[in-house]
Amino acid sequence: MRKVMNKMNMNWMILALLAVTMTAVAQQSASAPQNPQPVAATQPDQTASQPSQTQSGQAQANLAPPTTMDQVIDRVIAQEKELIKFLSPRTPIVETYLQNLAQDPQLGPIPQNDHYFLGRMDLSESIDRSDFLKSKDEGMERHLLGGFAKKFKFQYQPLGFSWMIFVDRTDFDRQHYNFHYARREFLGDVRCLVFDLTPKKDAGHGRFLGRIWVEDQTFNIVRLNGTYEHPTRNNYYFHMDSWRLNLVPGYWVPSYIYSEEGDFTAGAKNKIAFKAQTRMWGYNLKTATPNDELTNIRVDSVKDSTPTAQDATPLAAEREWQQQAEDNVVERLERAGLLAPAGDVDKILQTVVNNLEITNNIDLPRPVRTRVLTTSPLETFSVGNTIVVSRGLIDVLPDEGSLAMVLSHELAHIVLGHNLGSQYAFNDRMLFSDEATYQNLGFKHIPEEETAADKKAIEMLKASPYAQKLDSAGLFIKALQSRAPQLSALLQAHLGNNITENGMVTRMAALATSAPALDWNKLDQIAALPLGARVKLNPWDDKVEIVKAQPVAITSARDKMPFEVTPFYPRLSRFSTASASAITTTAALPTAATTADASPTPTN
Numbered sequence: 297m298r299k300v301m302n303k304m305n306m307n308w309m310i311l312a313l314l315a316v317t318m319t320a321v322a323q324q325s326a327s328a329p330q331n332p333q334p335v336a337a338t339q340p341d342q343t344a345s346q347p348s349q350t351q352s353g354q355a356q357a358n359l360a361p362p363t364t365m366d367q368v369i370d371r372v373i374a375q376e377k378e379l380i381k382f383l384s385p386r387t388p389i390v391e392t393y394l395q396n397l398a399q400d401p402q403l404g405p406i407p408q409n410d411h412y413f414l415g416r417m418d419l420s421e422s423i424d425r426s427d428f429l430k431s432k433d434e435g436m437e438r439h440l441l442g443g444f445a446k447k448f449k450f451q452y453q454p455l456g457f458s459w460m461i462f463v464d465r466t467d468f469d470r471q472h473y474n475f476h477y478a479r480r481e482f483l484g485d486v487r488c489l490v491f492d493l494t495p496k497k498d499a500g501h502g503r504f505l506g507r508i509w510v511e512d513q514t515f516n517i518v519r520l521n522g523t524y525e526h527p528t529r530n531n532y533y534f535h536m537d538s539w540r541l542n543l544v545p546g547y548w549v550p551s552y553i554y555s556e557e558g559d560f561t562a563g564a565k566n567k568i569a570f571k572a573q574t575r576m577w578g579y580n581l582k583t584a585t586p587n588d589e590l591t592n593i594r595v596d597s598v599k600d601s602t603p604t605a606q607d608a609t610p611l612a613a614e615r616e617w618q619q620q621a622e623d624n625v626v627e628r629l630e631r632a633g634l635l636a637p638a639g640d641v642d643k644i645l646q647t648v649v650n651n652l653e654i655t656n657n658i659d660l661p662r663p664v665r666t667r668v669l670t671t672s673p674l675e676t677f678s679v680g681n682t683i684v685v686s687r688g689l690i691d692v693l694p695d696e697g698s699l700a701m702v703l704s705h706e707l708a709h710i711v712l713g714h715n716l717g718s719q720y721a722f723n724d725r726m727l728f729s730d731e732a733t734y735q736n737l738g739f740k741h742i743p744e745e746e747t748a749a750d751k752k753a754i755e756m757l758k759a760s761p762y763a764q765k766l767d768s769a770g771l772f773i774k775a776l777q778s779r780a781p782q783l784s785a786l787l788q789a790h791l792g793n794n795i796t797e798n799g800m801v802t803r804m805a806a807l808a809t810s811a812p813a814l815d816w817n818k819l820d821q822i823a824a825l826p827l828g829a830r831v832k833l834n835p836w837d838d839k840v841e842i843v844k845a846q847p848v849a850i851t852s853a854r855d856k857m858p859f860e861v862t863p864f865y866p867r868l869s870r871f872s873t874a875s876a877s878a879i880t881t882t883a884a885l886p887t888a889a890t891t892a893d894a895s896p897t898p899t900n
């Protein structure tokens with residue numbers, strides 16, 4: 297069993313959380329695998345302007361097709377170097393969510409506790425990261441050192457989960473690796489050549505050991521599966537399965553990494569077991585152009601009924617001011633990669649909000665909008681008239697009734713006039729680094745407003761078409777309650793109010809009382825879905841869409857995996873302009889048991 301168990305790195309981790317010093321970074325590098333280390337002078341111009349997306353891809357495509365396996369390997373190596381160069385000016389967001397597992401006799405390995413990391417990865421000279429969650433320093437340090445870490449002398453490093461974005465950052469070549477052709481294989485729509493890679497003797501520490509899948513047109517690596525060899529003393533590497541997507545012409549962009557350790561077979565030493573999902577997105581943030589500003593000009597929604605132009609009335613001015621605050625926040629979050637651009641998932645959320653509004657005769661001076669937060673922790677908040685729901689929360693909701701429950705709470709805040717937040721109308725308050733978002737923005741309500749919003753929300757739900765569907769919403773709350781004590785990281789809201797307090801579900805908890813009994817053994821009772829079950833996030837442009845997949849039959853209680861992390865299995869396809877602008881026409885959230893094209897199907 298391999299794992300990152302590194303006392304030296306423990307130091308680094310804590311210091312990094314407390315804002316890194318140079319020494320700490322040096323320490324870290326000393327024990328990281330070879331590939332994320334600085335490349336120094338080998339690629340002198342990598343910080344220069346970005347290569348154009350099509351140029352290099354096409355340059356490669358125009359080469360004569362290789363005729364021998366040796367030529368293929370040369371192309372694979374060249375393409376990997378090309379990708380490293382292409383990505384070097386970029387700083388994607390990297391999110392790792394990890395669940396430590398304990399064996400449950402009935403349900404198999406289930407989460408025992410969890411960890412969450414969110415940062416930006418700098419892919420330039422070396423691979424480095426900066427974290428969004430600085431305010432949690434103390435908590436995380438205490439938690440890691442005092443709790444789990446102390447018990448098992450174990451330390452997770454956020455960076456450790458993203459090592460496998462490249463095979464080998466510095467030395468991916470024939471001098472360091474043996475390539476063994478294994479076979480051809482389709483991954484999704486893409487025909488691949490499969491190679492097993494072993495480091496040469498004396499290739500050094502931290503070399504990749506495992507399998508790569510290479511698409512057979514331009515010879516880009518599309519998947520890596522394995523670990524790193526020859527760890528230094530006290531240093532272990534995780535096993536990883538790393539996937540890339542063809543999101544720009546000519547390049548396959550590192551998107552998902554699944555890691556897993558642990559052995560629950562009889563007699564196995566059950567010291568440490570976990571599964572973790574790492575997602576990368578926001579690759580194109582730095583180059584996101586303000587082009588669409590022209591189309592973003594907002595037609596003022598405050599109706600001015602007077603025939604001649606004049607100054608706003610005090611009330612109209614107040615509303616404009618609120619609108620400005622709301623727009624500032626939405627734009628800032630989008631720029632930080634934390635909010636998906638407006639899109640099709642919003643339309644689904646919007647439909648549910650409209651249903652609630654119409655049946656409750658709610659007529660607001662400004663329309664309610666909905667947006668998706670790109671992160672996994674289960675949270676919602678609203679700013680002005682914009683309701684934001686996290687990707688992770690939409691993922692785990694079993695049906696439209698439970699989505700209505702989630703949205704009704706935020707709609708209630710809007711209806712009750714709780715959302716002021718006008719301090720954000722001042723633009724200086726938007727000037728902070730992306731990583732400092734959580735320190736600079738916050739939309740938490742006082743407990744009295746939370747209670748009032750729940751009460752109002754339940755009223756609205758009972759008068760809506762969802763009145764008959766509140767059993768599933770209540771069941772969802774019960775399922776959440778049964779797992780809440782183990783999922784504190786997933787339930788830690790970063791911008792809005794927590795759904796739970798001290799391991800107890802507080803949000804909309806009243807709905808649980810009228811719901812049927814929760815029974816994991818009842819196979820047709822789907823109270824909550826695994827993470828990744830519904831929403832697909834495009835790592836390049838941050839757009840979200842609803843996963844379209846054939847439901848997979850649930851055959852045992854272990855298949856349900858509520859709130860759990862599962863392996864990634866994206867259906868690979870080649871870049872096409874059609875797929876890039878694909879439009880999901882789904883009108884509403886499909887009912888439960890839709891397991892994704894990719895993810896939450898058990899693969900073993």
Ligand SMILES: [Zn+2]
Pocket residue numbers: 705706709741745746749793
């Ligand atoms: Zn609230």
